[in-house]
Amino acid sequence: MNAPLGPKPGAGRLQSIDALRGFVMVLMLLDHLRETWFLHVPVADPIDATTALPAMYWARLAVSLCAPIFVALTGISAYLFSTKHTLAETRMYLVKRGLVLMALEVFFLSELYWGIAAPTFWLQVIWCIGVCMIVLALLIGMPRRLLLAGGLLIVCGHNLLDGIRLEPGHPLFAPWAMLHQRDVIELPFGFVAKTTYPVLPWIGVIVLGFAIGPWFSPGVAAPARRRRLIWLGTAMLLTFFLVRLWNGYGDTPWFVVEGDPMRTVMSFLALTKYPPSLLFLLLTLGVGALLLAAFELLREGRISAALAVFGGAPMFFYLLHLSVLRLLYHGALALWGPNQGSVFGVGNYGWVLAWYVALIIPLYIPTAWFSRFKAARRDIAWLKYL
Template sequence: MAVHPSTLEASTEESARTGRIASIDALRGLVMVLMLLDHLRETWFLHVSVADPVDARTALPALYLARLAVSLCAPVFVVLTGVAAYLFSTRHTPAETRAYLVKRGLVLMALEVFYLSELYWGVASPTLWLQVIWCIGVCMIVLAALIGLPRPVLVAVGLLIVCGHNLLDPIQLQPDQPLFPVWAMLHQRDVIVLPFGLVAKTTYPVFPWIGVIVLGFALGPWFLPGIATRTRERRFAMLGCAMLVAFALLRLGNGYGDKPWFVVDGSALRTGMSFFALTKYPPALLFLLLTLGIGALLLVVLERMGDRPVVAALAVFGGAPLFFYLLHLTVLRLLYHGAFAIWGATQGTVFAVADYTWVLVWYAALIAPLYFPTAWFSRLKASRRDIAWLKYL
């Protein structure tokens, strides 16, 4: 992998050799950098409820806008995971691809349970947070079972899940019902009581995300070396625009695809906030149409930007996304516990800043320090292909 590609358009030789396309890394890097902002909010704004940070009636506009921006992160990352799985499959046998997806999926699930969850135990009760890394791990394992299907079937399965899963919203099981744990992991964001005083929170019910990763795998052929860059750009521009038009039509109809939006008397701003206040857990159809539509257009923009420094820098973050994810969450937890040890609770029972502006200050201050170790690991991963375990990070 070229950490600093001289051009964003991957050559036929480079794409065939490494399977990496710089525009994919740049888009993935962009959403990783946006993710940092949301995790900083969770670190320094713990006293602000995160139950619904896009509640049009109560959310701070600045917090709402930041949350709206970071809504791109999970959908774009999951669909690109599917694309990356397809590119991996072009250089490996089906059996090797399945084995890699299963192993990588298990690694991600283990990291969520045995490392990432524990980072928050100092500020919350012992909880297994089954969040995005867990979700991606499960999706990769499911994808491993589906990759042998014909591409039209994969498209049909992905669309059926993404477009139809909201029909399952009325199904709400109670903890005493036999299938509750399974349904809570698949489609109902809830809490599962575990032995030894532990609980598991299914923050990312996985069923809709399976549809997203399957569609990403089905999009993979658009990135083959034989597809001209302009052809790919045209396809993604059309796809992105079509998704945004579908979002607008469905949202204006205020029917299927998410909870209804509403008019806030005397506030055009909050009425607009209501229109774009979409459900992420699990991701509603309208949420996915908006975020993935924007993601498709961003990919076109990044490809056309060429080898500008900002694009190359984003590609570094996107070239080692799991390393960056683990690194920045670890740094944020250390910073939080250090601040709590020095100053104690400043907002209720937690250390937190009173003004969201400080979250933005921390955001600007941390990007560069996190860039350099990520770049180092990206170079290590590229140069030491003889170390097998590196590919799982």
């Protein structure tokens, strides 16, 4: 309990990990802008390939990278943290960080989106990551090979559980809704909780991230790490295409849209995120592995350094950009009133893209300041939770 879990790394953070984390955070902004200014356009999950606006479909496909990559990087970062701390210290950090994230989701983010004292608690990605960190804290003392096998079993096999559907009133309904069945849990005093991100597959992802953490140890040369990441990403994408062509497991079947090759491709790539299917994770994490290899190669570049600023303070950026978007939305609603049914919105998706470009630099400035402040004031313990 008093020995570090692995070799001690050199000083500083791995810029490639921060850059990739920052990249997906910036992508996330695009989807949250859609939810701010294009909320009047319903989006199914997975996106309906026969009706979805192509521009919005491809943007949604791109932002699908965010959650899987972020959760996997959380596992890798947990391993790197463990190389400088004892098992007990690592577990304590993961539990504390997980509880902070869960509390932020329930007591801040739910109210941020839906108003003070909203009757609904949205158990979304921040809640999910918090739960995953706590579960990981319980597992990290196990042998690495066992963690790898367990993570693969969960990711590859959880779709076998899709047919298990429990109804409200069943004694296991609430825990099963949190684990694998996206549903609504009734709470006392008229409150409800929506399990947007059932956590079981995500536990597999964070465990696999932790299991490959030794690839990022100082003793592993960067070229060797890149080769491993390229092989991993290529193997995952090849497996995705083969299993998807088989059309028999891992997600809902795809179909041919007669006379429309683009929508046929859209159907092929329309994958289930809630909970994430095997095919969804193969595609997104395969791309993520290749992106991480690319950022390893470009880690000295300006773009990589700029993205690493977002990735160095991810929770700060997450809370900042959601707060800014809520202020913008309610300001527009107060000035011009609802213009799209009961909500305010823009009439063309191009305006969503314009807002995306316009906000990146204004959001970068305070994030860069906080990232520098966080790095300089390591004596302030609570900063590490942001």
